[in-house]
Amino acid sequence: MSRKDITQTRSQVGSKSESIRARFGDAASRRNFLKALGTAGIAGLAGCSGGGESYNGEEQTTASGGDGENTETETSSGGDSGSSTLRMSATQRFGTVDPAKGTDYTQVLALVNLYDPLVFPDTEGNLQGHLAEDWTVSDDNQTYTFTLREGATFHSGNPVTAEDVQFSAERFLDINQGYSSLLGNVLSKENVTVEDERTVSFTLDRVHSPFLATLVLLFVVDKQQVLDNAEDGDFGDRGDYGQSFLNDNDAGSGPYELAGFERQAQISFSRYADYWGSFKDGAYDNVVVQIITNDPTVRSLMKTGELDMSSQYQSEETYEALAAEDDIRVESVPTVTTFYFKINTQKAPTDDPAVREAMAYGFDYETARNEIAPGSLPAQGPLPTSFGVHNDDIVQPTYDPEKARQILADAGYEEGDITVQNTYVKDYGLEEKMGLLFQQNMDEIGINVELNPQTWGTMTELATSVEGTPHINQVFYGPVYPSPDTVFYNQYHSEAASTWMSMEHLEDENVDSLIDEARSTVDADARAELYAEVQERIANQYPDLFIFVQSKKHAFADDVKGYTFRPSMSFDYWFPDFYQE
Amino acid sequence: MKYWQYLVRRLAGILVSLIGLSIIIFTTSRVLPGNPARMALGALASEEQVQALAAEMGLNKPIPLQYLDYMRGLLVGDLGTSLETKRAVSTDIVYYLPATLELITVSMFLTIVIGIPLGVIAAQNKDGFADNATRLVAFFSVSVPGFFIAIMFQLIFGYLLEWLPITGRLGSEFGSGVSRFTGFLLVDTLLSGNLAAHVDAWAHIILPALALSLAGIGQVMRITRSSMIDVKDQDYVEAERGFGLPSWLVTYKYTLKNAFIPTLTILGLLYASLLGNAFLIELVYSWPGLASYGVTAVLNNDFNAVVGVTMTIGVAFVSINFLVDVLLGRVDPRIRLAMEEAT
Numbered sequence: 001m002s003r004k005d006i007t008q009t010r011s012q013v014g015s016k017s018e019s020i021r022a023r024f025g026d027a028a029s030r031r032n033f034l035k036a037l038g039t040a041g042i043a044g045l046a047g048c049s050g051g052g053e054s055y056n057g058e059e060q061t062t063a064s065g066g067d068g069e070n071t072e073t074e075t076s077s078g079g080d081s082g083s084s085t086l087r088m089s090a091t092q093r094f095g096t097v098d099p100a101k102g103t104d105y106t107q108v109l110a111l112v113n114l115y116d117p118l119v120f121p122d123t124e125g126n127l128q129g130h131l132a133e134d135w136t137v138s139d140d141n142q143t144y145t146f147t148l149r150e151g152a153t154f155h156s157g158n159p160v161t162a163e164d165v166q167f168s169a170e171r172f173l174d175i176n177q178g179y180s181s182l183l184g185n186v187l188s189k190e191n192v193t194v195e196d197e198r199t200v201s202f203t204l205d206r207v208h209s210p211f212l213a214t215l216v217l218l219f220v221v222d223k224q225q226v227l228d229n230a231e232d233g234d235f236g237d238r239g240d241y242g243q244s245f246l247n248d249n250d251a252g253s254g255p256y257e258l259a260g261f262e263r264q265a266q267i268s269f270s271r272y273a274d275y276w277g278s279f280k281d282g283a284y285d286n287v288v289v290q291i292i293t294n295d296p297t298v299r300s301l302m303k304t305g306e307l308d309m310s311s312q313y314q315s316e317e318t319y320e321a322l323a324a325e326d327d328i329r330v331e332s333v334p335t336v337t338t339f340y341f342k343i344n345t346q347k348a349p350t351d352d353p354a355v356r357e358a359m360a361y362g363f364d365y366e367t368a369r370n371e372i373a374p375g376s377l378p379a380q381g382p383l384p385t386s387f388g389v390h391n392d393d394i395v396q397p398t399y400d401p402e403k404a405r406q407i408l409a410d411a412g413y414e415e416g417d418i419t420v421q422n423t424y425v426k427d428y429g430l431e432e433k434m435g436l437l438f439q440q441n442m443d444e445i446g447i448n449v450e451l452n453p454q455t456w457g458t459m460t461e462l463a464t465s466v467e468g469t470p471h472i473n474q475v476f477y478g479p480v481y482p483s484p485d486t487v488f489y490n491q492y493h494s495e496a497a498s499t500w501m502s503m504e505h506l507e508d509e510n511v512d513s514l515i516d517e518a519r520s521t522v523d524a525d526a527r528a529e530l531y532a533e534v535q536e537r538i539a540n541q542y543p544d545l546f547i548f549v550q551s552k553k554h555a556f557a558d559d560v561k562g563y564t565f566r567p568s569m570s571f572d573y574w575f576p577d578f579y580q581e
Numbered sequence: 582m583k584y585w586q587y588l589v590r591r592l593a594g595i596l597v598s599l600i601g602l603s604i605i606i607f608t609t610s611r612v613l614p615g616n617p618a619r620m621a622l623g624a625l626a627s628e629e630q631v632q633a634l635a636a637e638m639g640l641n642k643p644i645p646l647q648y649l650d651y652m653r654g655l656l657v658g659d660l661g662t663s664l665e666t667k668r669a670v671s672t673d674i675v676y677y678l679p680a681t682l683e684l685i686t687v688s689m690f691l692t693i694v695i696g697i698p699l700g701v702i703a704a705q706n707k708d709g710f711a712d713n714a715t716r717l718v719a720f721f722s723v724s725v726p727g728f729f730i731a732i733m734f735q736l737i738f739g740y741l742l743e744w745l746p747i748t749g750r751l752g753s754e755f756g757s758g759v760s761r762f763t764g765f766l767l768v769d770t771l772l773s774g775n776l777a778a779h780v781d782a783w784a785h786i787i788l789p790a791l792a793l794s795l796a797g798i799g800q801v802m803r804i805t806r807s808s809m810i811d812v813k814d815q816d817y818v819e820a821e822r823g824f825g826l827p828s829w830l831v832t833y834k835y836t837l838k839n840a841f842i843p844t845l846t847i848l849g850l851l852y853a854s855l856l857g858n859a860f861l862i863e864l865v866y867s868w869p870g871l872a873s874y875g876v877t878a879v880l881n882n883d884f885n886a887v888v889g890v891t892m893t894i895g896v897a898f899v900s901i902n903f904l905v906d907v908l909l910g911r912v913d914p915r916i917r918l919a920m921e922e923a924t
Contacts, residue, residue: 095665103623181627264869300740457615
């Protein structure tokens with residue numbers, strides 16, 4: 001029975017083959033069931049008992065007046081009026097939906113849909129006006145003045161004003177969590193100024209070319225609503241800055257509103273009817289994201305039509321099985337996330353560039369890509385090839401054990417002289433296989449490899465010191481804002497050292513100054529040259545094995561269209577893109 | 582020593598073991614590698630941000646001092662803030678515990694209504710077909726891991742037969758029609774007057790509860806069987822038979838009542854251990870309960886949440902054991918006597 005047949009069967013009330021779920025699960029059957037029970041009374045009862053929290057949201061109805069009411073009408077009419085719902089899965093829960101705190105992929109997924117930033121990345125990573133209609137940059141390149149679009153309103157109905165933008169920036173910087181360091185390094189909150197109701201300006205401490213790109217992570221909140229719901233806290237007359245409110249509720253102007261939030265299980269969104277922007281024809285009225293951590297469940301739900309889109313973290317076997325189903329397709333999309341073997345460049349023996357170079361030529365990239373991570377793309381240097389400023393002249397080492405042995409011999413090493421530790425995330429099949437392949441490859445050129453699986457928590461802790469960081473560390477890293485700066489600064493700049501992103505401990509003055517110069521260079525062409533140089537400078541020192549650029553996969557029900565990749569974390573899950581065919 | 586004195590001593594013992602547990606769990610969660618402040622702040626947090634949050638959480642203090650702070654908080658019901666959900670851990674626990682309790686209560690119910698009658702049948706037909714058949718079932722249910730059974734159930738009843746839902750507690754379409762009163766969905770759906778949602782809640786709970794109860798069913802079945810066989814051959818049972826009492830009355834009233842004591846002990850232990858076993862089942866079924874909250878907490882170095890969940894399960898474990906002791910004392914005066922003598 002195909003997925004479509006099942007869905008059809010479901011809607012046929014009274015069919016003998018239907019399941020308990022089918023009998024009561026869909027709207028039509030439910031109506032019949034209720035009718036049979038003479039349920040005018042029951043429905044009424046259900047309606048008036050809505051005083052507490054409801055099961056599609058935690059403190060929805062209790063906390064916010066306007067929001068809650070809105071939500072309830074939205075959702076209760078949802079099932080019956082033939083409205084469309086996109087049901088997708090995610091593999092980790094949504095810890096918070098506070099725009100000052102969200103950092104991981106699920107949190108940002110929620111934020112991009114609930115809130116609007118001033119600018120938004122397109123498919124190429126170019127920034128488009130979003131809440132900002134347009135902007136100007138002062139002659140000294142330090143003041144950015146944004147004109148807000150007219151007609152944008154928050155879900156509360158309040159208009160979006162310059163004051164809200166200012167308040168959002170202040171809140172972001174004061175709370176000082178999440179991605180606030182991206183702005184905090186170059187911007188003081190006193191320098192965010194309201195010019196008039198629709199004009200707001202940001203004056204930076206110094207010229208900082210990635211500034212606009214980092215603004216995609218400054219989500220604008222409804223000042224009025226936040227202050228109305230603030231509790232006592234550390235921030236003077238702003239109390240807790242609405243932290244406990246925004247932890248469970250939204251105060252955004254985004255295309256979707258928070259309709260329900262059950263952290264462990266699911267989060268749901270409903271379309272904001274007065275959104276200023278446009279939706280695709282057939283865009284979904286509701287989106288439900290379920291937290292599902294195991295593959296068999298995803299398989300079952302996709303097959304029975306209860307899930308329309310899988311997360312990007314299913315196993316290869318699951319994607320294969322899903323692709324074989326009728327009415328389900330699996331799409332593979334190239335990303336800008338690179339899989340690195342980060343080499344500690346300050347600890348013997350990998351502090352010797354010859355050892356690193358030998359490793360780079362001794363590793364079998366093709367087997368890694370084709371057998372262990374099928375569908376992934378070749379890497380060439382530190383920056384993924386799809387970036388506009390990628391340096392195509394970089395020499396990407398290829399598998400050449402003979403050459404690797406020669407490099408080691410020339411540097412005076414004999415077989416068995418070198419032993420290195422390779423650390424990866426425990427129980428992660430892909431990384432374990434990579435480790436084994438590396439061990440085997442290195443054995444061929446006379447390097448001993450000790451495999452050292454660790455928890456992610458341990459790996460982040462090891463990274464904080466040069467001595468603690470193992471010789472080889474397997475890490476995925478992808479941009480969180482659409483700029484090459486995110487790739488270079490966090491991984492290779494000395495200032496950003498001692499995190500899991502910079503396990504190379506590169507600390508190279510030339511690299512630092514090239515990154516700094518790029519940051520303070522406004523002219524795009526000049527910046528591209530600097531980036532080309534920094535890529536070369538990094539690649540020549542072999543601080544990493546650049547293994548592959550990730551392709552991410554999702555399984556979609558055939559009628560789900562519109563998924564659009566954007567090179568910034570979770571901006572590809574922008575629901576207005578999706579539509580039902 | 583009087584019975585109540587015995588109970589007071591037991592209570593004191595429980596308190597000591599809970600304090601011991603809290604020290605072990607607290608220390609373990611603090612010395613585990615991985616800086617919780619860094620984990621909480623995410624990828625791009627600067628060193629200053631990490632330091633600021635660590636100071637705010639008191640992580641800079643020596644562990645004994647941190648422990649004292651924690652215990653001070655505990656006395657007023659403050660378990661600290663979860664780094665991941667950014668809410669009070671006590672709020673989270675109160676929110677998620679009912680889902681787990683509901684799951685294990687239904688499991689427990691299934692264990693009793695399936696396990697005990699099967700045990701009785703097996704005892705009645707000792708070495709017969711029914712006995713061997715139930716032995717096979719018990720062997721299977723005890724030896725196959727619960728999570729495997731859970732996944733098989735999903736594949737069979739969800740994927741192939743499509744009888745039952747395999748994830749969550751309630752279809753998303755019912756969410757807005759059910760208000761949260763107690764957190765027990767089977768109760769709240771009724772209080773909300775939403776019968777369709779009530780049926781849906783049952784449909785959701787059957788598979789995980791059954792998967793969770795199988796191991797217990799096996800144990801209860803075997804224990805009931807063997808104690809029934811023991812009791813069945815006692816003189817007084819023979820005598821009752823001799824008086825001509827109907828066999829069902831002898832079996833279910835006189836034999837089972839006395840054979841029930843070992844079963845009750847096992848049931849008590851089972852209920853507590855179900856809390857622990859629920860971890861994998863909740864993950865498999867995306868069941869939004871305390872166990873899956875705890876697992877995520879461990880994965881994220883969310884140490885306040887880890888301590889909170891572990892302590893909750895610890896408290897439940899010792900309380901249930903205590904309760905079973907009290908119950909046993911009431912059911913069987915001989916046991917009460919033994920307790921008094923032992924102290």
